Amino acid sequence: LAKTTQPISMDSYEGQEVNITCSHNNIATNDYITWYQQFPSQGPRFIIQGYKTKVTNEVASLFIPADRKSSTLSLPRVSLSDTAVYYCLVGDRKAAGNKLTFGGGTRVLVKP
Amino acid sequence: DTAVSQTPKYLVTQMGNDKSIKCEQNLGHDTMYWYKQDSKKFLKIMFSYNNKELIINETVPNRFSPKSPDKAHLNLHINSLELGDSAVYFCASSQRQGGSNEQFFGPGTRLTVL
Numbered sequence: 001l002a003k004t005t006q007p008i009s010m011d012s013y014e015g016q017e018v019n020i021t022c023s024h025n026n027i028a029t030n031d032y033i034t035w036y037q038q039f040p041s042q043g044p045r046f047i048i049q050g051y052k053t054k055v056t057n058e059v060a061s062l063f064i065p066a067d068r069k070s071s072t073l074s075l076p077r078v079s080l081s082d083t084a085v086y087y088c089l090v091g092d093r094k095a096a097g098n099k100l101t102f103g104g105g106t107r108v109l110v111k112p
Numbered sequence: 113d114t115a116v117s118q119t120p121k122y123l124v125t126q127m128g129n130d131k132s133i134k135c136e137q138n139l140g141h142d143t144m145y146w147y148k149q150d151s152k153k154f155l156k157i158m159f160s161y162n163n164k165e166l167i168i169n170e171t172v173p174n175r176f177s178p179k180s181p182d183k184a185h186l187n188l189h190i191n192s193l194e195l196g197d198s199a200v201y202f203c204a205s206s207q208r209q210g211g212s213n214e215q216f217f218g219p220g221t222r223l224t225v226l
Contacts, residue, residue: 032212043116043202043217044155085153091211102155 004088009107018075020106022088025069033064033071034089038105044087048073075108083110115139116218118203124224125193132189133221135203143167144186145204145215146178155202161186162209190223198225 005023012018024033032051036044048055050062050071061074075082085105116137125131137144145168146158159178160168166178175191190197200220206213 034211034214036215041220043204043220044215045217046214049212049214087155089211102157105153105155107153 004090004102004104006086006088006104006106008104009109011109011111012078013111014079015077018078018082018108018110020073020075020086020088020108021070022073023070024088024090027068027090028092030092031068031090032092033062033068034091035060035062035071035073036087036089036102038085038087047086078108078110080110080112082108084108114219116203116205116216118201118218118221120221121219122222122224124226126226127193127195129193130189130191131193131223132187133201133203133223135186135188135218137184137203137205137216137218139205139207139216140184141205141207141216142183143206143209143213144180144183145206146186146188147202147204147217149200149202149220151199159186159188160209167209193223193225195225198223 034049035047037047038044048060048062050064052064055062063072085107087102087105089102119134143162145160149155158172161180164180177189180186200222202220203218204215206215
């Protein structure tokens with residue numbers, strides 16, 4: 001069962017790049033890495049997903065090294081509205097069951 | 113239209129009571145989930161159903177009983193509520209089961225047990 005570890009919190013300033021690293025040393029061959037964002041009083045929302053190397057979308061980039069034992073979510077030029085909790089999730093591509101694991105989340109505070 | 117909806121949004125009740133939380137998704141997804149988020153923001157999966165069939169049942173007291181009357185609904189019934197049940201409960205759905213499928217979460221139900 002792949003367990004994830006993330007920093008508890010990070011502070012940043014508007015316009016800066018924020019990088020959050022998630023450790024998943026026991027990641028299995030079939031596991032995908034997914035990141036979610038959660039604002040206060042809301043449910044988590046999908047940001048990005050990857051299996052290896054680099055994935056980029058309109059919101060973020062996800063960097064995954066060759067050994068896949070960690071991944072880094074990169075948020076370019078953050079704004080105040082990016083203040084949220086970010087969760088790293090490792091899940092088996094096919095399996096329905098017990099490999100859906102959320103990390104503890106990283107609380108990102110963006111300051112003016 | 114709300115993709116994943118939950119009712120009620122807030123639920124305050126006394127210890128020992130029985131309560132239910134309802135969840136509906138209009139996305140046509142096959143898989144639905146219940147998560148519990150405690151005060152420290154840890155998000156833990158409780159149950160998952162795929163096409164009305166239970167596929168995940170984590171270590172949850174048997175006071176918690178999910179029910180899926182159809183693919184679009186997954187309700188959570190809790191018997192004999194305890195103080196430790198106080199948390200935010202999230203329903204979610206995904207097109208199919210498996211970790212590569214994006215999950216869509218509902219707004220959450222904040223349960224407070226007094």
